[in-house]
Amino acid sequence: MRLRGRVAIDLGTVSTLIWVEGRGLVLEEPSAIAIDSRNGRVAALGGKADVLADKEPQGINVVHPLCDGVVADMEATVEMLYGFLRRVMPRGMLHSRALMSVPAGATWVERRSLAAVLGARRPRYDVTLVDEPVAAAAGAGFDLSAGRGGFVVDIGGGTSEIAAVAGWRVVRAKSLRMAGNAMDEAIMAAARAELGMILSPRAARQLKTTFGLNGGTETAETVGIDAARRTPRVEQVPASLVVNALKPTVTAIARTVQEILSDVPSGLAEDVVRGKIRLSGGCALLPGLASEIEEAAGVGAVVAEDPLRCVVRGTAMLLKHDGEDGVPGIRR
Ligand SMILES: Nc1ncnc2c1ncn2[C@@H]1O[C@H](COP(=O)(O)OP(=O)(O)OP(=O)(O)O)[C@@H](O)[C@H]1O
Ligand SMILES: [Mg+2]
Incomplete structure (x- = not known):
């Protein structure tokens, strides 16, 4: 057989x-x-x-x-x-x-x-x-059959895909080659510049998932290497360091959402507004991201169910x- x-x-x-x-x-x-x-x-x-x-x-x-x-x-x-x-x-x-x-x-x-x-x-x-x-739109719950459509933002580790889709086809899309890994690198660079501390990518990822875009006065205990003495060091890393480091990537994503939205054909407008912008990929889980995108876009934004598996x-x-x-x- x-x-x-x-x-x-x-x-x-x-x-x-x-x-x-x-x-x-x-x-x-x-x-x-x-x-x-x-x-x-x-x-x-x-x-x-x-x-x-x-x-x-x-x-x-x-x-x-x-x-x-x-x-x-x-x-x-x-x-x-x-x-x-x-x-x-x-x-x-x-x-x-x-x-x-x-x-x-x-x-x-x-x-x-x-x-x-x-x-x-x-x-x-x-x-x-x-x-x-x-794939992300279908996995995020949009019914793409019979020409229906929706707006999806898939933010993974390497790329952010911002797209309007309809009937199993891309209508408008842009890929940014910056996503979760770029966020981790930005946190590592900020920790080195502001605290003189070398973080592992894993420690940076942990800070990203803990604070995301939610600032405040909180701190998180983090272990890294002291950049001058080259020995392990424990530090209370402030949320503000993380929020500021994430800003450039998040701003670039939000701007691209606005750009693609402003180019959506009129026939797709209702599907987009009623279906809301759906966020998929691991970074959809970034605390505060959905509300940041909703505010920039002026259209509702929600995290898709089980975003890591949408694609x-x-x-x-x-x-x-x-x-x-x-x-x-x-x-x-
Ligand atoms: N709870 C969370 N909060 C914030 N970020 C998270 C969370 N869980 C995972 N991530 C981030 O999501 C990213 C991975 O997402 P995903 O698995 O969708 O990427 P990928 O599909 O492998 O990458 P790409 O689609 O870019 O090729 C990593 O940067 C990871 O740190
Ligand atoms: Mg992916």
Whole structure:
């Protein structure tokens, strides 16, 4: 018997999610791979690789092979994704089809290299790329059938996708190559400049999720390295440092929301207002972000249900609607 399998993949800068038809979400792991530098072999994948990233153990090179939602290191991406697929796909699978999301702003070359990842090893997958904002909108609960539409803001680790979509198509979209990772880097830079303290990306991420855009007089105890003495140090980091560091990224996102909103065709205005702007991706959970965007846009904004899984859920929905009019097709 020839086994057939159809999968939906969200290959993100920070996390990879895989959905298998008939089984649902089967894998959710950090997009990371650890290579043993002595023999070039894979030492760990996903979460087990990611925990080693900040700690720099000797002889281990931890790679996050995607940058801004696209392939930065082809060989490592192939190794990582096939490692994940081997865990979840039955042996002997033939004629596998994959639907994979791609940032709306990815160039032709970036799209080709994403698709090429799944043709690099056996079993090869027949890949169809789907625009991430369309997947995010479907996963955020917009009914895109019969030409209906909505407005989605998907903020992940590497990219922020701001888009109006309708009938499974992008109507207007812009991808910013700044999102959660840029926020973490801004917090690290501010801690170094204002407190003379070197934070790990993990510590910066923790401060981001604790305070977000909610200022006040609170502080959070954080451990880092003293930049002058190069020894570990404990510091009470004020919320204001975090809020100020996040501002440039949040302002750029809010401005782009205004820009795309001001270009929405009149026929889509009602869908946008009644459906509200829906936020997806991990940074949708940033405290205070939805109200900041609502204020800038003058249109209601809400966090989608289970925002980290919107893109893979929407991609899986496209698998279900395959063959219907207007739905990006996947050959069987
Ligand atoms: N509770 C939270 N509050 C704020 N930010 C969060 C929270 N949970 C996760 N994040 C951030 O969300 C980002 C990851 O989101 P997500 O998994 O959607 O990214 P991705 O899909 O891998 O990236 P991309 O779509 O850009 O390629 C990280 O920057 C992470 O720190
Ligand atoms: Mg994403």
